[in-house]
Amino acid sequence: MNAPSAVCLLLVLAYPVLYAGYLSLHEVSIRQLRTGEFPFAGAANFVKLFGDERFWLSLRHTAVFAGVSVLLEVVIALAIALIVNEERVWLGRVTRLLLLVPWAVPPVVNGLLWSFIFNAQFGYLNRTLYSLGLIQHYVNWLGDPRLALGAVIVAYVWRTTPFNILLYHAALQGIPADYYEAAEVDGSSGWTSFWNITLPLLRPIIAVTLVLRTTFAFMVFDEILAITQGGPGNDTWVAAWYTYRVSFQPPFNVGLGAASAYVLAFILVLVAIGYVRVVSRRIEY
């Protein structure tokens, strides 16, 4: 009964991972793809990769992107999960119904809609800020090298936060009300109850979301393609975008792309191991 799924894992996961390793050590470009012969290239792809300034730039952007977006996702999701967990106002039911709305939006649609919101001439962010009197002149959010990456992070975080809200909300529902009542009897206020009861009990699920969300943030692609295509200049090049551009756009250097994908996967393994270490140490007491 397990044969089909084992075949899936082998064919679509294990085999490509190994084959990517093979490709990264061979010269594979548009000409080799036509002839079907891939000459051995040793470490040439990796040498070229590590000598490429845009690769390092992409890694730096990816690190900033992942760090900031994961932090925002956790904080915003925690806040909304706590709001939704208070069931004594009817408006909370409306919020609960709408929790998954951003998650339902296709990532590429999300990118396009934010590119409209951020538009410099007639975007709705500029319109809103202008109507509120917060800005005098329209801001070129996506054309300014200092703002563009932040704009993409905002778009991405909006779509991905609901996933965290769900998990935190489910965990909050699992905390027995007695805990809080006992704390109240002992004179504990809302804020101290949050720090001493809620947060410690949520720690395992927060750890899970940290690992998952960091991994996904490292793979961000759709929003980059739909909002900035790496621009302005190279200011929003991230790791997945780098791999995509070198592999699937001229000069179609698939070998180089495989090498960069391997480096990305290696970094992700390190991140995952690091998180698991930190998390398992803290849960022990």
Place this chain on the structure above:
Amino acid sequence: MRRISRSYRIFLYAVNLLAIGFLVLPLVPVVLGSLQSEKAVQRDVYTLLPREYTVANFQLILSGGRQRGPIFEQVSYLPASVERFPAAFRNSLVVGGAVTLLTLIVGSLSAYTIARLDLSWTRALLQASLASRMVPLIMLMVPLYVLFRRLGLLNSLTGVISAEVGFLMPYAVLILVPYFASLPSELEDAARIDGCTRFAAFLRIVLPLSTPGLAACGVIMFIISWHELLIPLILLNKPEFMTLPVVLAGLVSDYFVFFTLMMAICLLGLLPTLALVLGLQKYVVRGLVAGAVKG
């Protein structure tokens, strides 16, 4: 339930309004944009609400570019995405349906054995499923492109479907395992004593009992497939095979961007999954939580 103070109640209403604003406000420009003409959007750049509304964008898209109406009558250039929309919508439905069905079949078989048999290889399969979620998709796409090119699977929906099934199957297993594990095994045991094989017991007893779990998994599989851009973007380049996200992505590299048309296409593209999420919220929530926590 205890009564709450007036000021706390006002505070709760305020934060709930903030949360609702966060969740839905970014969709308002999509609706406003899709109901205007491009001219109006670019003329009244300081107003929040449009002065006049039109459904011309939707007419144009749903007719595949044929029904132009007064607004688009004199427009000489239309984005290719408009013409491709109806076919892309169909392709996305076909791919999404096939991926959902196949991941459910393959995933439930595997998840069931993992849930019932605690053996070293079932544990290994579960761990492999977990680990595969950490593999960057772009890393798989480079070798898959080379492989599919050799096999002649580029530019076919079969290629896209098999790649998505392979990529999503481990996730389906993670969602289904806790569900099967929560079912009591007594019924199957009784059936097996009466002479049922394990497979027959699975088909006749476990599957009918697990419709809620299968629904949760299936709706999530369909939504992820409907959202998937990278796999079809790399495996397809002929317009007639493109799925909706690929056609949508084509809008950004256009020679001239109609933002109003773009927003109308976006709205049509997000409605199916939005309807599924709002209509089947209970299942989606259950599946997402199960897939992330217990695996």
